[in-house]
Amino acid sequence: MGTEKVFTPIDIGSMTLKHRVVMAPTIHEMCYGGHPTEAYLAITDTYARSGVSMVCVGGATIDPGPTGDVFPNALSIASDECIFGLQRLAEVIKAQEAKACQQLYHPGRSAARYWAQSNPEMLPWGASAKVPFMAAPKWEFTKKDGKWQVVNVMPPAPVREISAEEIERLVQMHVLAVLRAKKAGFDAVNIHFANVTLVMDFISPYTNVRTDGYGGSWENRMRLPCEIIQATRAAVGKEYPLIVRIAADQGLGEAGIQLQDTLLHVVPRLEEAGVDAIDLSAGVLDHTPNKIIPPMYDARGCYLIHSEAVKKVTKLPVIVAGRLCDPRMITKAVENNRCDVAALSRPLMADPLMPKKMITGRPDDVRMCVACGYCMSEAGWTKYCAINAESARETSLPKIETAGRPRKVLVVGGGPGGMEAARVLRERGHDVTLCEKEAQLGGALRIAAAAPLSREWRTFTRWHMREIDRLGVNVRLETEVTKELVASLAPDTVVVATGSVPGRDVPGADQPIVVMEEDVLLKGTAIGKKVVVIGGAFWDVETAINLADRGKDVTFVREAASISMDRLSPIRALPILFGMLQSKHVKPLFSTKIVMIERNGVRIADSAGNTSFLEADAVVLSTGRVANRKLIDELRGVVADLHEIGDCVKPRCVADAVYGGRLVGARI
Amino acid sequence: MPAVVNKGICNGCLGLERQECIFNCPYDAIVLVEGKAVVDKEKCDECRICIEVCPVKAIVLE
Numbered sequence: 001m002g003t004e005k006v007f008t009p010i011d012i013g014s015m016t017l018k019h020r021v022v023m024a025p026t027i028h029e030m031c032y033g034g035h036p037t038e039a040y041l042a043i044t045d046t047y048a049r050s051g052v053s054m055v056c057v058g059g060a061t062i063d064p065g066p067t068g069d070v071f072p073n074a075l076s077i078a079s080d081e082c083i084f085g086l087q088r089l090a091e092v093i094k095a096q097e098a099k100a101c102q103q104l105y106h107p108g109r110s111a112a113r114y115w116a117q118s119n120p121e122m123l124p125w126g127a128s129a130k131v132p133f134m135a136a137p138k139w140e141f142t143k144k145d146g147k148w149q150v151v152n153v154m155p156p157a158p159v160r161e162i163s164a165e166e167i168e169r170l171v172q173m174h175v176l177a178v179l180r181a182k183k184a185g186f187d188a189v190n191i192h193f194a195n196v197t198l199v200m201d202f203i204s205p206y207t208n209v210r211t212d213g214y215g216g217s218w219e220n221r222m223r224l225p226c227e228i229i230q231a232t233r234a235a236v237g238k239e240y241p242l243i244v245r246i247a248a249d250q251g252l253g254e255a256g257i258q259l260q261d262t263l264l265h266v267v268p269r270l271e272e273a274g275v276d277a278i279d280l281s282a283g284v285l286d287h288t289p290n291k292i293i294p295p296m297y298d299a300r301g302c303y304l305i306h307s308e309a310v311k312k313v314t315k316l317p318v319i320v321a322g323r324l325c326d327p328r329m330i331t332k333a334v335e336n337n338r339c340d341v342a343a344l345s346r347p348l349m350a351d352p353l354m355p356k357k358m359i360t361g362r363p364d365d366v367r368m369c370v371a372c373g374y375c376m377s378e379a380g381w382t383k384y385c386a387i388n389a390e391s392a393r394e395t396s397l398p399k400i401e402t403a404g405r406p407r408k409v410l411v412v413g414g415g416p417g418g419m420e421a422a423r424v425l426r427e428r429g430h431d432v433t434l435c436e437k438e439a440q441l442g443g444a445l446r447i448a449a450a451a452p453l454s455r456e457w458r459t460f461t462r463w464h465m466r467e468i469d470r471l472g473v474n475v476r477l478e479t480e481v482t483k484e485l486v487a488s489l490a491p492d493t494v495v496v497a498t499g500s501v502p503g504r505d506v507p508g509a510d511q512p513i514v515v516m517e518e519d520v521l522l523k524g525t526a527i528g529k530k531v532v533v534i535g536g537a538f539w540d541v542e543t544a545i546n547l548a549d550r551g552k553d554v555t556f557v558r559e560a561a562s563i564s565m566d567r568l569s570p571i572r573a574l575p576i577l578f579g580m581l582q583s584k585h586v587k588p589l590f591s592t593k594i595v596m597i598e599r600n601g602v603r604i605a606d607s608a609g610n611t612s613f614l615e616a617d618a619v620v621l622s623t624g625r626v627a628n629r630k631l632i633d634e635l636r637g638v639v640a641d642l643h644e645i646g647d648c649v650k651p652r653c654v655a656d657a658v659y660g661g662r663l664v665g666a667r668i
Numbered sequence: 669m670p671a672v673v674n675k676g677i678c679n680g681c682l683g684l685e686r687q688e689c690i691f692n693c694p695y696d697a698i699v700l701v702e703g704k705a706v707v708d709k710e711k712c713d714e715c716r717i718c719i720e721v722c723p724v725k726a727i728v729l730e
Contacts, residue, residue, distance in 0.1 A: 299715065299716035299717055299719060299720045300715040300716065300717060301715070301717055301720075302720060304717070304720075305720060305721070326694060326713070326715055328694035328695060329694040329715060329717060331694070332692065332693075332694045333692075336691060336692065338692075452669060452729065455669060455714055455729075456714075459713075
């Protein structure tokens, strides 16, 4: 173990952590009826074996009723029947000599997500009825008063102000939940007062306009959290470690909790009430999800700025999360006293051996989380990971085991899918040759990594190249594989991962002013001043922003009223992208049909069918991708053991390519 | 696209106890040359922490 401060022990109340890298509390939708599934126990085991000093099991609801339900497949600690499953979780963690911590919370307004509002008894609890919950927002672009705006077309879900009696019940729910966690064997609890919780809504001036003793002044708004801590402390005893998670900044400007408020009003009162550590998060689930789970637009370690400030106003240990994917940054941040403990959530999904690699001095071997947001995709919060196919698939994916009979395998295409297949195949002892037609590896990720807003993807390609080199995969660049080359190499098995090519399905796409998005990004193809970007996905918006940054006069045209988010999720939500479009003065035209690209511009039609002409020096085209199936068609019937993965099967996202590579790699 | 310091804006954290970018860079990629911060492009990993901590907002990704 290194001698840096990050590897030294730290006390949280009566509990000693052996070092300062922990798992951050993370909600996993891997439960059934509030109880953990085998798959959840398995992923928890993975975290426990990662080398972290503490695993914090993510948010368990403390309310057994409909007002406590926010994620249908998440954990519950709301009744004594939950203790059995919680015991299994604590046991799995402690078996690896990590400390076990349980996070618990009341979801408040957020419980609106899955419950009908017809029955007023079932209305979610709020500090006040003032702010409804934006349940499952559906963003669309509309023109209002001559200006484009982004609006949520789903009706917000109403909430109701809870009564004084219900506040008493709420305090008791917290106390009982902490006692259950203790009984289940957890070494500590993390009481959640941030992001999705009712207690945060009491603290925040944005959601609390009560006129009783729980509203108004900071003292009144902090009354509930302090009462919860005091009552819990009285019930659980002086020794039991209580960690509290707060939103240092809600990202709502002056309307919400800001860092200054946290320093002046929140942290000192919590310290006085008797907590043992402050755990920092940020954001509100429905308004600023990108603050809770910062996207790759934000810097690595973007909340160290908060923890550094909080450390100056408290003697308590300060834990922080937020894009702490970079081992060197963590080491430096602890050394420089910017935080006491680094909490990892997504970085552990991307590389469940990251802490061990840090401890053994191998920071470059870490597969760094790129903050793409796939783990919170529409598929739910199951915690699948785009770059680590094994995450949340511990019980289903075949293990990487030495192959019974080593074979000669040819992998065609050095994108994320092909590289993943090559890595796994070589790891298992096969003789692997990887051919790539370009001079560099990376495939479609090279396009993504060339865009300033998604540069982080390059770290994944870099990791893959490092692994392929370490394992001894025979890499041939600038090698276009043909039927003849396959015949001369005579492999036992061929894995085709030839990816996709840009589609040109727009009238007039052959005009000389048309440039493919990937050429602009990869080759820096020169384009004139006036640019029209025709696209459909969020990365095309990023391209428009990028071009505006380069001084272009950009118009973004999209046929539909919204943007395809693929399966990347709330953290790249449309209001954020739209805000960026506006600040860079990109002109958006949604619900606008391309009639024809012409010699000097684009003829468009609005939703009413009125046509007009947009003059342009260049038209940047990104209208989907087409599977590159040339080789697979040639080899079918020629090569006996033939596999296809990634975009050449059907253009999809990087997660599908990596999963395909991992799966085929383990099966051959 | 490594980080780059705008020399017109950077004041070398004059009067402060330390240069925030140098203090925080995980890759030891920044040094002070004639009172201004300079990024070693080879060492920079584009983590952007220097952009976060710069008190005068003198750093951008190139």
